[in-house]
Amino acid sequence: MKRLVCHRYGPPKDLVLENAPWPEPGPGQVSVRVGATGLGFVDGLLIAGKYQIQPPLPYVPGSEFAGTVEALGAGVEGLAVGDAVYGLGQGTLAEGALAPASQVYALPGGLSLAQGASLPINSFTALYGLEDCIRLAPGERMLVLGGGGGVGTAAIAVAKALGAWIVAGASSPAKAQAARAAGADAVVNPHLDSFREDLKAALGGEALTVVYDPVGGSFSEAAFRSLSPGGRHGVVGFASGTIPKLPLNLALLKRSSVVGVDWGGAMRADPTLNPRLAARLRVLLESGALTAPPVDARPLEAVVSALEDQLAGAIAGKLVITQAPEGA
Numbered sequence: 001m002k003r004l005v006c007h008r009y010g011p012p013k014d015l016v017l018e019n020a021p022w023p024e025p026g027p028g029q030v031s032v033r034v035g036a037t038g039l040g041f042v043d044g045l046l047i048a049g050k051y052q053i054q055p056p057l058p059y060v061p062g063s064e065f066a067g068t069v070e071a072l073g074a075g076v077e078g079l080a081v082g083d084a085v086y087g088l089g090q091g092t093l094a095e096g097a098l099a100p101a102s103q104v105y106a107l108p109g110g111l112s113l114a115q116g117a118s119l120p121i122n123s124f125t126a127l128y129g130l131e132d133c134i135r136l137a138p139g140e141r142m143l144v145l146g147g148g149g150g151v152g153t154a155a156i157a158v159a160k161a162l163g164a165w166i167v168a169g170a171s172s173p174a175k176a177q178a179a180r181a182a183g184a185d186a187v188v189n190p191h192l193d194s195f196r197e198d199l200k201a202a203l204g205g206e207a208l209t210v211v212y213d214p215v216g217g218s219f220s221e222a223a224f225r226s227l228s229p230g231g232r233h234g235v236v237g238f239a240s241g242t243i244p245k246l247p248l249n250l251a252l253l254k255r256s257s258v259v260g261v262d263w264g265g266a267m268r269a270d271p272t273l274n275p276r277l278a279a280r281l282r283v284l285l286e287s288g289a290l291t292a293p294p295v296d297a298r299p300l301e302a303v304v305s306a307l308e309d310q311l312a313g314a315i316a317g318k319l320v321i322t323q324a325p326e327g328a
């Protein structure tokens with residue numbers, strides 16, 4: 001089987017396409033024939049060696065997938081060879097990968113493999129962040145920064161399903177379109193000096209009570225200052241590369257809170273979290289309340305340019321690499 005290998009940290013063009021034996025699942029593991037791999041901002045940083053964690057070399061990038069179960073390790077129950085699944089595994093930028101059975105879930109009905117591969121990280125983070133941490137209530141008005149990116153479009157889709165009214169921050173027509181496709185009711189450009197005025201106009205006099213922030217930088221304080229009493233600013237990530245500092249008097253003056261959203265830490269602390277989130281996601285998707293967020297699906301042959309675009313912040317929606325045409 002083919003797989004992309006990172007032998008040294010650097011630009012995506014340094015990845016090497018190699019052949020390798022099919023992975024054999026150990027106890028509690030599943031091997032999956034990967035049909036699609038979800039990639040995010042973090043994957044580009046990991047390959048470059050610029051993330052807070054540096055995987056030991058060589059390694060195969062990718063940690064989310066959709067595909068079919070190829071083989072079951074000892075003790076695995078509830079899954080069968082040939083099942084259509086999605087989930088979290090290791091080295092998923094390959095035709096085959098291993099995953100712990102506890103992180104492999106039946107693909108919800110009606111979803112393509114590309115849509116399934118887009119779900120684990122971003123939609124689990126959105127559900128955990130919005131329901132468990134921020135406690136989003138129906139009817140609330142929410143700003144999603146990076147609303148045209150992978151994390152942002154997933155948050156918009158989930159917030160829509162939970163009954164929120166959403167304004168997305170997006171810097172280009174393509175990202176604005178992705179945000180609207182995910183369910184945004186309005187779009188503003190946070191890069192403009194008029195950001196706060198534009199946000200106010202988009203809200204039409206209604207109170208902003210939630211910010212979902214995977215971007216950081218100078219946008220964060222501007223967004224926090226726009227909150228109404230009872231507001232919650234969800235800290236999700238720092239795609240801008242700058243961790244903002246917030247004067248604490250703002251929390252007092254705005255009667256608002258900063259809420260940390262660390263899905264990765266939460267899932268490591270609680271092994272029941274992801275199975276619960278997957279079950280919740282299935283209910284929302286299959287009831288029609290939740291629409292899968294938009295994907296930018298590219299073939300495995302185009303992975304280098306896709307990762308370059310990801311690092312440049314130029315992907316609209318969620319980047320997904322497809323190993324084989326749907327249905328092949």
Ligand SMILES: NC(=O)c1ccc[n+]([C@@H]2O[C@H](COP(=O)([O-])OP(=O)(O)OC[C@H]3O[C@@H](n4cnc5c(N)ncnc54)[C@H](OP(=O)(O)O)[C@@H]3O)[C@@H](O)[C@H]2O)c1
Pocket residue numbers: 039040041042121122125146147148149150151152169170171172175214215235236237238239240241261262263264310311312313314315317
């Ligand atoms: N907390 C968690 O549990 C969790 C889980 C998953 C991911 N994350 C984090 O979420 C963040 C976003 O990930 P993602 O996969 O959604 O990334 P993405 O698809 O690339 O989207 C990030 C967005 O950030 C904005 N941005 C502003 N300045 C940027 C810059 N200098 N470089 C790149 N983007 C910039 C861009 O939107 P505009 O151009 O419209 O401004 C871009 O669309 C990452 O920091 C990741 O680590 C956190």
